[in-house]
Amino acid sequence: MRAIVYSQTGDPDVLRLVDRPVPEPGPGEVRVAVRVSGVNPTDWKARRGARPGERPPFAEMVPNQDGAGIIDGVGEGVDSALAGQRVWICEAAWQRAEGSAQEYIVLPARQAVPLPDAASFDLGASLGIPALTAHRCLTVSDEGPRSLAPGALAGRTVLVAGGAGAVGHAAIQLARWAGAQVVATISTQRKAELARAAGADRAVDYRRRHAVDEIRALAPEGVDLIVEVAPAANADLDAGVLAENGTVAAYATDGGGELTVSVRGLMYRNIRYQFVLVYTVPVEAKKIAVADVSAALADGRSPSAKKPDCPYTASRSSKPLMRMQPSKPGPSGRCWWTSRRLLDVKKNVEPVALSSASPSDFSPWRPVSWWSFLPALRARRCCQLRRSTGGRHPGFH
Numbered sequence: 001m002r003a004i005v006y007s008q009t010g011d012p013d014v015l016r017l018v019d020r021p022v023p024e025p026g027p028g029e030v031r032v033a034v035r036v037s038g039v040n041p042t043d044w045k046a047r048r049g050a051r052p053g054e055r056p057p058f059a060e061m062v063p064n065q066d067g068a069g070i071i072d073g074v075g076e077g078v079d080s081a082l083a084g085q086r087v088w089i090c091e092a093a094w095q096r097a098e099g100s101a102q103e104y105i106v107l108p109a110r111q112a113v114p115l116p117d118a119a120s121f122d123l124g125a126s127l128g129i130p131a132l133t134a135h136r137c138l139t140v141s142d143e144g145p146r147s148l149a150p151g152a153l154a155g156r157t158v159l160v161a162g163g164a165g166a167v168g169h170a171a172i173q174l175a176r177w178a179g180a181q182v183v184a185t186i187s188t189q190r191k192a193e194l195a196r197a198a199g200a201d202r203a204v205d206y207r208r209r210h211a212v213d214e215i216r217a218l219a220p221e222g223v224d225l226i227v228e229v230a231p232a233a234n235a236d237l238d239a240g241v242l243a244e245n246g247t248v249a250a251y252a253t254d255g256g257g258e259l260t261v262s263v264r265g266l267m268y269r270n271i272r273y274q275f276v277l278v279y280t281v282p283v284e285a286k287k288i289a290v291a292d293v294s295a296a297l298a299d300g301r302s303p304s305a306k307k308p309d310c311p312y313t314a315s316r317s318s319k320p321l322m323r324m325q326p327s328k329p330g331p332s333g334r335c336w337w338t339s340r341r342l343l344d345v346k347k348n349v350e351p352v353a354l355s356s357a358s359p360s361d362f363s364p365w366r367p368v369s370w371w372s373f374l375p376a377l378r379a380r381r382c383c384q385l386r387r388s389t390g391g392r393h394p395g396f397h
């Protein structure tokens with residue numbers, strides 16, 4: 001079988017295509033025939049390493065945490081009826097050498113989650129890191145909820161910073177599914193459209209001088225929860241819009257890793273800062289997240305669903321590669337999923353194409369034929385690669 005690997009950290013040219021034996025599942029494991037592999041920032045940050053010359057954690061690493069495919073083998077102690085089950089994969093490469101950028105992956109059965117027939121593999125490979133991170137962010141407030149379902153966030157206002165990002169997009173969809181009013185911040189009109197397509201009630205340009213006033217006009221009592229991608233850069237904005245007892249769920253260091261806050265200002269209003277790393281979320285909370293994301297997925301696909309917004313609907317396109325397609329619209333016409341950053345292992349990793357490709361074509365951020373991206377974001381993704389290799393994103397997350 002074919003696999004993408006790297007044995008040293010660095011730019012995308014450390015990635016190699018190799019041939020490996022098809023792995024056998026061990027006790028408690030399943031083997032998944034990978035159809036689509038998803039790429040997240042965590043994957044390229046790990047490949048790049050935190051500092052020049054850093055060794056990868058294993059002698060040979062297969063990248064990518066997320067993916068989707070079909071179970072085609074089970075190990076001892078696993079129900080053989082699972083063979084043939086379509087699944088989405090999560091945290092495949094966390095503390096393991098085996099990510100999803102290979103034709104077959106063996107992993108613990110609990111990390112292969114059933115994917116409804118109606119949901120595409122593209123969609124399945126878009127869920128893991130973004131959706132589980134978003135779920136954690138939406139469930140860490142002091143008063144809960146710990147689990148999401150329709151109505152669970154009714155009466156709450158959620159601010160999603162960076163609503164056009166992958167995690168932001170998932171947060172908007174899950175928050176709307178759970179009944180929250182959702183305000184998203186964005187930086188361009190195009191991103192505002194993406195955030196609204198995901199279900200955001202309003203999109204506000206966070207760079208505008210009056211962003212706080214605009215958000216306050218929408219939520220006069222303040223927002224209850226902020227899903228925050230850039231806690232340092234947005235510290236003043238967040239402090240300006242939070243309601244009493246509000247929570248900032250901070251999951252990234254975009255815009256800076258040192259956070260300065262007014263202790264007195266936040267203390268008086270009982271503000272909570274909760275930091276989130278998807279990998280180390282408590283086991284029980286992660287189980288709930290997987291169940292809730294699956295429920296949202298099933299809900300979005302249900303033909304009888306009459307929700308005003310149906311999250312996690314799959315693309316209707318039959319093409320195997322990533323795209324952003326309107327899915328079956330609900331009454332609001334807002335049932336979209338931004339399926340992106342996907343690698344179709346089966347169809348696109350052709351040795352013949354690779355042998356004639358230059359090493360840099362292995363970059364997941366370049367528009368070569370076998371990596372696929374949301375076309376509208378392709379240019380930005382290429383820029384991000386350049387920025388990342390320029391050291392603008394120190395650290396793993």
Ligand SMILES: NC(=O)c1ccc[n+]([C@@H]2O[C@H](COP(=O)([O-])OP(=O)(O)OC[C@H]3O[C@@H](n4cnc5c(N)ncnc54)[C@H](OP(=O)(O)O)[C@@H]3O)[C@@H](O)[C@H]2O)c1
Nearest residue numbers: 041133161162164165166167187230233251252276277278
């Ligand atoms: N802690 C965890 O478990 C975890 C999990 C997943 C991802 N992450 C990290 O989270 C970050 C985002 O991941 P992603 O996959 O969602 O990336 P992404 O798709 O590139 O989205 C990043 C978003 O952040 C927005 N953004 C940047 N600075 C902002 C600011 N000051 N205010 C508001 N929005 C801002 C960007 O919008 P503009 O371009 O308009 O600024 C963009 O929409 C990455 O650093 C990733 O490593 C962490």
